[in-house]
Amino acid sequence: MYVAVKGGEKAIDNAHEILEEDRRGDLELPEIGVGQISEQLGRAVDRVMTEGSVYDPELAALAVKQAQGDLVEAIFLLRAFRATLPRLAVSRTLNTGEMRIRRRISATFKDLPGGQILGPTYDYTHRLLDFGLMAEKAANEPSGETDPSDAGDQKSRDAEGPIPKVLDLLDRDGLIETFEAGAGDEAGEEEVGDLTREPLTFPAGRDLRLQNLARGDEGFLLALGYSTQRGFGNNHPFAGEIRLGEVDVEIVPEELDFPVPLGEITVTECEMITQFKGSKEQPPKFTRGYGLAFGHCERKAMAMALVDRALRTKELGEEPKAPAQDEEFVLYHSDNVESSGFVEHLKLPHYVDFQAELTLIRKLRQEHDDPGSGSEPAAERAEAGE
Amino acid sequence: MGDGTQVRGYNFAYLDEGTKRSIRRIILKAIAIPGYQVPFGSREMPLPYGWGTGGIQVTASILGPDDVLKVIDQGADDTTNAVSIRRFFSRTANISTTERTTEATIIQTRHRVPETPLHEDQILVYQVPIPEPLRWLEPRETETRKMHALEEYGVMHVKLYEDIAHYGHIATAYNYPALVNRRHVMATSPIPKFDNPKIDRIPALQIFGAGREKRIYAIPPYTEVKSLDFEDHPFSIETWDQCCAMCGDTESYLDEVITDDEGTRMFVCSDTDHCRRRRDDGHAGPGEPGEDAPGDDNGGAGKGLPG
Amino acid sequence: MMDLGPPLLSVQGMTKFYGRLVGCRDVGFDLWPGEVLCVVGESGSGKTTLLNCLNGGLEPTSGSIKYETRHEGTVEITTLSEAKRRFLSRTDWGIVYQNPRDGLRMRVSAGANIGERLMAVGARHYGNIRSEAATWLRNIEIDEDRIDDPPSTFSGGMQQRLQIARNLVTKPRLVFMDEPTGGLDVSVQARLLDLLRGLVTELDIAAIIVTHDLAVARLLGHRLMVMQGGRVVESGLTDQVLDDPHHPHTQLLVSAILTP
Numbered sequence: 001m002y003v004a005v006k007g008g009e010k011a012i013d014n015a016h017e018i019l020e021e022d023r024r025g026d027l028e029l030p031e032i033g034v035g036q037i038s039e040q041l042g043r044a045v046d047r048v049m050t051e052g053s054v055y056d057p058e059l060a061a062l063a064v065k066q067a068q069g070d071l072v073e074a075i076f077l078l079r080a081f082r083a084t085l086p087r088l089a090v091s092r093t094l095n096t097g098e099m100r101i102r103r104r105i106s107a108t109f110k111d112l113p114g115g116q117i118l119g120p121t122y123d124y125t126h127r128l129l130d131f132g133l134m135a136e137k138a139a140n141e142p143s144g145e146t147d148p149s150d151a152g153d154q155k156s157r158d159a160e161g162p163i164p165k166v167l168d169l170l171d172r173d174g175l176i177e178t179f180e181a182g183a184g185d186e187a188g189e190e191e192v193g194d195l196t197r198e199p200l201t202f203p204a205g206r207d208l209r210l211q212n213l214a215r216g217d218e219g220f221l222l223a224l225g226y227s228t229q230r231g232f233g234n235n236h237p238f239a240g241e242i243r244l245g246e247v248d249v250e251i252v253p254e255e256l257d258f259p260v261p262l263g264e265i266t267v268t269e270c271e272m273i274t275q276f277k278g279s280k281e282q283p284p285k286f287t288r289g290y291g292l293a294f295g296h297c298e299r300k301a302m303a304m305a306l307v308d309r310a311l312r313t314k315e316l317g318e319e320p321k322a323p324a325q326d327e328e329f330v331l332y333h334s335d336n337v338e339s340s341g342f343v344e345h346l347k348l349p350h351y352v353d354f355q356a357e358l359t360l361i362r363k364l365r366q367e368h369d370d371p372g373s374g375s376e377p378a379a380e381r382a383e384a385g386e
Numbered sequence: 387m388g389d390g391t392q393v394r395g396y397n398f399a400y401l402d403e404g405t406k407r408s409i410r411r412i413i414l415k416a417i418a419i420p421g422y423q424v425p426f427g428s429r430e431m432p433l434p435y436g437w438g439t440g441g442i443q444v445t446a447s448i449l450g451p452d453d454v455l456k457v458i459d460q461g462a463d464d465t466t467n468a469v470s471i472r473r474f475f476s477r478t479a480n481i482s483t484t485e486r487t488t489e490a491t492i493i494q495t496r497h498r499v500p501e502t503p504l505h506e507d508q509i510l511v512y513q514v515p516i517p518e519p520l521r522w523l524e525p526r527e528t529e530t531r532k533m534h535a536l537e538e539y540g541v542m543h544v545k546l547y548e549d550i551a552h553y554g555h556i557a558t559a560y561n562y563p564a565l566v567n568r569r570h571v572m573a574t575s576p577i578p579k580f581d582n583p584k585i586d587r588i589p590a591l592q593i594f595g596a597g598r599e600k601r602i603y604a605i606p607p608y609t610e611v612k613s614l615d616f617e618d619h620p621f622s623i624e625t626w627d628q629c630c631a632m633c634g635d636t637e638s639y640l641d642e643v644i645t646d647d648e649g650t651r652m653f654v655c656s657d658t659d660h661c662r663r664r665r666d667d668g669h670a671g672p673g674e675p676g677e678d679a680p681g682d683d684n685g686g687a688g689k690g691l692p693g
Numbered sequence: 694m695m696d697l698g699p700p701l702l703s704v705q706g707m708t709k710f711y712g713r714l715v716g717c718r719d720v721g722f723d724l725w726p727g728e729v730l731c732v733v734g735e736s737g738s739g740k741t742t743l744l745n746c747l748n749g750g751l752e753p754t755s756g757s758i759k760y761e762t763r764h765e766g767t768v769e770i771t772t773l774s775e776a777k778r779r780f781l782s783r784t785d786w787g788i789v790y791q792n793p794r795d796g797l798r799m800r801v802s803a804g805a806n807i808g809e810r811l812m813a814v815g816a817r818h819y820g821n822i823r824s825e826a827a828t829w830l831r832n833i834e835i836d837e838d839r840i841d842d843p844p845s846t847f848s849g850g851m852q853q854r855l856q857i858a859r860n861l862v863t864k865p866r867l868v869f870m871d872e873p874t875g876g877l878d879v880s881v882q883a884r885l886l887d888l889l890r891g892l893v894t895e896l897d898i899a900a901i902i903v904t905h906d907l908a909v910a911r912l913l914g915h916r917l918m919v920m921q922g923g924r925v926v927e928s929g930l931t932d933q934v935l936d937d938p939h940h941p942h943t944q945l946l947v948s949a950i951l952t953p
Binding site for chain 2: 008009011012076079080082083084086196197198199200201202328332337338340341342343344345348349350351352353355356357358359360364367
Binding site: 532535536538539540541543544547548550551552615616617618619 | 775776779780783798801802804805808809810812813814817818819820822823840841
């Protein structure tokens with residue numbers, strides 16, 4: 001005799017147990033440590049921190065371990081954790097001009113103050129599998145003695161102070177747009193929105209847009225950024241500057257009136273320069289697209305900068321034509337915690353709605369095969385036994 | 387449950403009190419404007435978006451230690467996601483749970499309204515994937531909000547008109563749009579249209595939570611919910627040729643179950659509590675096809691397919 | 694002359710700037726119920742800007758538009774709430790776009806396209822809506838059998854006629870048309886113009902028609918306004934302006950078309 005499916009609870013317990021075995025894999029092999037992940041899978045950890053909106057390499061590494069390297073799942077774990085944290089303070093605007101730089105390149109000038117610093121990059125590696133890494137200990141273990149500044153064409157600048165930002169150089173000539181209320185300007189610290197507290201509404205300000213994009217899925221932004229380069233909203237971008245390094249995070253506590261440093265974080269910043277032909281109101285000039293990510297997430301920061309610029313279409317009086325220029329389309333679909341949840345919810349039972357569709361399709365087919373039949377199928381029912 | 391095993395490190399019902407208070411304020415606004423979708427700062431929950439986070443946040447915000455919670459998915463208490471959500475609350479809030487509709491003070495549901503009529507002391511919380519009834523006709527939020535504000539609902543009837551023109555009747559089987567309190571058109575979450583009459587002017591409060599879309603809306607007790615239709619093509623609900631194979635009910639919403647490799651089917655109540663209660667009361671259905679029916683006074687109803 | 698009552702539409706000082714560029718400047722006129730006003734000029738003369746300022750599509754920089762409503766007396770369109778303006782434009786007004794795709798729902802049936810405005814103002818009887826749609830298909834010389842076909846299966850001329858029917862079904866008192874014959878070939882244009890002239894007369898609809906085609910103006914317009922560089926350079930009764938143009942620009946426009 002049929003019994004309605006029971007034992008969901010037991011099934012879930014069993015599934016969790018199997019998942020745990022699956023995650024651990026072959027017990028003959030040593031378990032991977034969270035420290036190993038944060039040190040040796042740093043790019044994965046950086047992406048999880050960026051899209052998970054929490055700067056904590058250890059927790060991000062834990063999430064990567066727990067999710068078996070499924071980064072979208074790891075981002076979700078970190079986000080759910082984040083939702084339980086109180087918001088204690090809003091930091092001062094990061095001053096990336098004061099960044100302790102490990103990598104800094106500009107595609108717009110051959111030589112410039114501060115020079116080009118390649119730093120840790122895959123850019124000029126030949127993508128050949130390094131079978132040496134198959135061995136437990138690679139033959140060419142790094143010496144750990146390379147001076148970061150050797151990977152560049154410049155001498156150490158410690159004595160010379162911070163490296164100037166490329167876009168500030170253009171700014172001096174008035175060729176690029178400026179924004180009101182600059183970074184670090186005490187009086188100009190504006191209230192910024194927070195879309196984890198208030199739902200997104202349109203038109204979104206640039207603060208909310210950048211927050212959304214910073215949390216947005218790298219793959220989605222990459223595809224959109226790419227589409228703008230292929231003519232779906234072309235904005236002729238140049239990589240004005242990409243810089244990677246450490247910056248200080250400071251807050252100004254309510255009871256004090258001076259900033260207190262909390263520590264330093266690693267960020268990747270990208271400023272794209274795009275051409276703007278001018279409009280009825282504005283003269284021709286260069287415009288900016290901005291990208292910022294935790295850790296070393298260069299691809300993400302670049303894609304973000306392209307999409308940020310594409311989304312400024314309306315503000316600059318350009319005609320929106322391409323998906324990347326459509327604010328609602330981009331900002332509503334960028335979040336991979338939202339999108340993966342909704343795509344994967346199709347795994348949940350839908351048999352009530354499906355039953356309704358089944359009944360409807362049968363009725364429509366019946367009418368199709370026999371146009372003369374009434375629209376209501378015979379619904380004679382025998383009274384249940386009592 | 388209620389066995390004193392609330393997980394440590396989290397507040398009662400997971401969300402912090404400030405968040406719960408802000409969601410309760412949103413709920414009050416939703417009740418004040420029946421059917422209007424109020425934006426809210428939806429939080430990331432430890433369950434995925436699309437899996438009931440809106441309903442969970444509503445439930446978490448209104449839950450008190452004395453509440454008795456029932457969670458159903460597709461009408462059943464034992465579907466995996468219902469089990470998972472019920473377990474979430476018994477772990478984070480250490481409250482009592484039940485499978486009996488009559489005993490529950492809060493019922494969180496996905497896709498169904500219980501067959502048992504609800505009373506004034508109960509709250510029905512729906513999990514909603516797409517709260518915007520106009521979304522399939524107009525993808526832009528900026529435009530749909532304007533359409534609601536200005537009561538520009540002609541396009542909803544365009545869709546119903548098209549159904550009748552092409553099929554001879556309205557061909558919307560679930561998420562059938564309805565007008566709340568003669569003002570706002572709402573998405574019914576999606577429940578099958580069979581359940582639409584069960585949300586009209588009922589004594590219980592109904593709250594709809596859409597976590598991913600960050601909207602909450604509500605139907606206060608005894609509020610009119612009118613399914614959209616035409617005068618000469620009135621709203622009607624689906625009927626079955628069968629009764630429930632297990633309890634013999636002819637009035638409840640039935641699920642179709644395939645019982646063998648030959649595709650033999652049987653129909654059973656989608657509302658598992660309703661079905662169990664009827665069987666406890668001595669009702670019986672014809673049983674599985676091909677076996678001796680326990681209650682053979684049904685004249686063999688329950689066999690064969692409709693049409 | 695008999696007493697005409699107040700004008701249906703009274704426009705004064707209508708000015709629209711795009712930044713420093715002039716769209717239209719200081720345009721004023723009165724339009725009486727049932728009157729057809731044609732606005733002619735070359736592209737860039739400001740005639741489409743003017744039309745969009747009048748129908749609520751663009752916000753004018755300055756100026757006043759007074760409209761005589763059916764039930765609420767005279768209202769000032771430029772300060773009317775968006776809710777009321779949108780209500781006006783789906784009941785008392787019609788807007789016919791040059792490209793029928795802008796004014797039709799291309800994927801729903803012809804019947805629903807015509808019925809939409811009826812449903813928007815509360816019609817809830819399917820049978821009545823459908824027979825009204827069928828009547829309108831006959832009015833615009835489209836075979837009734839096409840009632841369940843979407844406009845994407847129609848020719849350009851049929852689509853334009855359908856767009857007109859969709860607008861006229863609620864019997865508006867004022868219709869705005871932007872180059873209604875623009876995308877059509879000559880033989881199709883003539884048929885559409887005939888149809889339009891008949892409908893406008895029969896239903897006593899006032900219309901403002903923007904066109905670069907003086908033949909359209911001669912056939913449909915009671916009165917004519919000639920625009921150049923955002924300003925009205927000449928206006929008057931259609932035949933008068935076309936047969937005896939005073940302004941050099943009008944003379945140029947008239948001489949540019951072959952006399953019949």
